[in-house]
């Protein structure tokens with residue numbers, strides 16, 4: 001390996017000659033060869049935007065000289081535009097790393113310092129002229145920049161997720177409309193219950209997604225309050241008195257987001273509750289997605305021996321052994337993603353309560369878990385939408401056939417007949433396997449015409465355009 005020697009406060013070490021990262025990154029590579037997972041591009045992007053805002057602020061306040069400051073800003077722009085190219089392998093620090101994220105902060109500082117040095121016609125590693133700590137990290141600490149970059153990256157990711165959720169909710173809503181005139185047995189406790197339409201069920205899935213998305217939006221907005229400017233312990237040590245306001249406004253301009261400074265700069269370093277709350281909103285969404293996926297699997301169960309009220313699209317042969325079998329694989333995958341998100345949130349919760357005194361040093365695992373959860377969802381939900389939800393077919397005959405023999409239809413007559421008489425009718429429906437209507441006529445409670453009218457299924461449900469509703473029937 002061609003290498004150069006770099007020096008830090010611990011001593012000297014070899015660094016690959018062509019690396020933009022430096023000695024502290026190299027130490028982290030040796031110290032933390034843990035998961036093989038590195039920071040996501042959106043987190044790197046957010047961190048570099050923080051560095052750029054800090055350099056612009058330091059320049060404006062006159063604490064950083066024009067030569068070095070301009071070079072750092074130019075390096076930041078170049079790395080930002082080369083994140084998927086030239087600089088894609090320059091952020092090798094594992095997501096499990098030094099507490100607080102010092103290794104990653106130094107990785108960013110080193111890449112920017114070395115590129116800035118090159119821009120100024122100097123060699124990489126010439127830190128006596130432009131230093132990762134003294135110049136790139138000026139007015140900053142890991143402790144305020146890492147959680148700031150975390151919040152920004154989560155906001156970027158959340159915005160994509162919110163769009164994805166709106167589209168998925170729309171797809172469920174379109175199915176709700178398509179199925180709005182298909183009556184079926186409701187089920188409570190997994191037992192026959194009063195009728196609903198298949199459209200009612202799908203409309204509720206759309207509503208559940210929109211509610212979860214609303215919570216994500218609220219939690220995303222809380223992240224606009226940033227710890228930046230607090231430096232190591234929230235006091236803002238080693239910053240100009242005007243730094244905090246100015247750096248937040250520069251960052252707002254760069255990210256086109258209305259950031260505000262932390263209302264309590266000490267709390268902003270001690271506590272990760274806002275990221276934990278966002279993760280909690282993801283957990284809430286995951287629980288809803290798991291529930292919906294499981295409902296789809298249940299309604300699709302069959303084709304001959306299950307409920308089979310809907311048919312999920314067959315997207316691949318289901319079995320390596322049983323020919324002609326098609327499994328609800330898209331919903332199964334969604335379940336597994338949901339379980340992972342709940343697990344990620346549990347790790348976030350443990351990391352959140354582990355803050356001690358001035359700092360929560362567990363922020364790296366909080367950030368990487370949240371970003372992983374969001375990216376699982378933004379990657380998969382659009383596929384789930386097109387390959388599963390949009391292709392769902394209703395089995396209308398099956399829905400009507402189950403409903404025909406559903407003994408709980410007698411409930412609509414219970415106010416007239418009394419609960420015990422109605423229960424007798426339900427028992428006869430079950431024993432003889434004949435519809436409620438027929439038992440009512442056989443027992444002389446109603447004429448055939450009355451029974452047909454009173455138990456006309458379209459009138460029992462809130463069908464679009466139906467003349468009667470459940471309420472009017474009860475009168």
Ligand SMILES: O=C(O)C[C@H](O)C(=O)O
Pocket residue numbers: 099100101102105140141142143232359
């Ligand atoms: O890296 C820093 O800026 C601070 C570090 O996290 C520490 O508090 O020791």
